[in-house]
Amino acid sequence: MYSDFLSKLNFLGLAANHLRRCYYFPMGFSTSKEYAELEWPFDIAIAIVWVAWGANMIGTLIKRRQRHIYVAIWFYLATFVAVALLHIFNNLSSPISLTSMKSYSVYAGVQDALVQWWYGHNAVAFFLTTPFLGLMYYFIPKAAERPVYSYRLSIIHFWSLIFIYMWAGPHHLLYTALPEWAQNLGVVFSVMLVAPSWGGMINGLLTLRGAWDKVRTDPVLKFLVVAVTGYGMATFEGPTLALKNVNAIAHFTDWIIAHVHVGALAWNGFLTFGMIYYLVPKMWKTKLYSVRMANTHFWIGTLGIVFYTIPLYIAGFTQATMWKQFSPDGNLVYGNFLDTVNAIMPMYAMRAIGGTLYITGAILAVINVIQTIRQGQAVTDELAEAPALAPISKRRVAGETLHHWLEKKTCTNDHLGYYSCGHRRCSTDYPYPYWLKKTFLP
Secondary structure, X not given: OOOHHHHHHHHHHHHHHHHHHHHHOOOOOOOOOOOOOOOHHHHHHHHXXXXXXXXXXXXXXXXXXXOOOOHHHHHHHHHHXXXXXXXXXXXXXXXXXXXXXXXXXXXXXXXXXXXXXXXHHHHHHHHOOHHHHHHHHHHHHHHHOOOOOOHHHHXXXXXXXXXXXXXXXXXXXXXXXXXXXXXXXXXXXXXXXHHHHXXXXXXXXXXXXXXXXXXXXXXXXXXXXXXXXXXXXXXXXXXXHHOHHHHHHHOOOHHHHHHHHHHHHHHHHHHHXXXXXXXXXXXXXXXXXXXXXXXXXXXXXXHHHHHHHHHHHHHHHHHHHHHOOEOOOOOEOOOOXXXXXXXXXXXXXXXXXXXXXHHHHHHHHXXXXXXXXXXXXXXXXXXXXXXXXXXXXOOOXXXXXXXXXXXXXXXXXXXXXXXXXXXXXXXXXXXHHHHHHHHHOO
16 A cells, blocks of 8 residues: 555544534534535545545555556546545535634525535445445456456446446436526436446346356355346436436435435445455455355345335335325315325335344344454465566557556546546536526526
């Protein structure tokens, strides 16, 4: 690693920010922006900690002893660049004074909403998708002991995903004051997202070709397979929900909550569990304490996801149909919001059962990991290091593709990533006051 100091700063800084928010949120300090509630001093602190992580990662890449940069690291580079861009621009604000915690956003009205959901959508994309895709491209081949099905497909997956994802945010603001052209732009790019997303899912599942017999017995592969399947389901459903006729039914209902939790519980949660079950035995030079307990965790967690999401889908359709019922004289049949709340209470009870099952599985995982560590042994740092890379021409050599040439230039690669992530903001947010004036003002 390039710097142990930056590693410690990254860990302790994030931990301190989490502890501080546990105090300041109950005290009422909040910007009221979704996913970006922290006030300006914490925003600055998070930016510093995040840049420390990125600098440490890029510094390590610059001094690497392997010329090739594996695709998983490309996804992490995109995560660093995009999240920094999103966090800084969405949280631009003006504090009342340098001694006050209170601040006000530099944006206002519909422009504030557009910037917020450019951030909100892509915070999910680049914090809960791209880094986990990096994990997928590393751990599935390692656990299956098979090379990735198509490395070329993984590169196409990477570049198309980071280019398209940045444009899809306006689908959160359909049927609002946002100009029609911006809404339609978000819909078009949301539908386009199906291609790279499913390309990545197919690449992950086909990597298991010839190893499906191991899935029956290996809990790590079980978790990874369901995780990638959940990724495919969520990334097909997302573009579907972005269609205006579907969004008119689903928006403001629990269908959206179900969609999010397919991604969170299956994709993020199960991929994390699979990674932990793979890493911990190797880190402590031992075998997993109980494969049976891990398999039990898998089935309990899978049932938990089913009992959590399916009732929410039913609740969402129930809400949508009730809210659209009108009497012959044109009044709402269910004018009291509590009517829909009472109607979906049984679904919420099922959701609670699903959540309990999922948490129970996580508790089993904690017990299994603790017992695995207890029976293992500490691993000392390995001092061996590969030889330094031999000098090579800065220009493209014969037979070298553009992609491989870029891998030699970490900083150039980051600049391209910054451009790919930032072009959408420059295209739709900066000229926005002009469009706002043209659309709404006389």
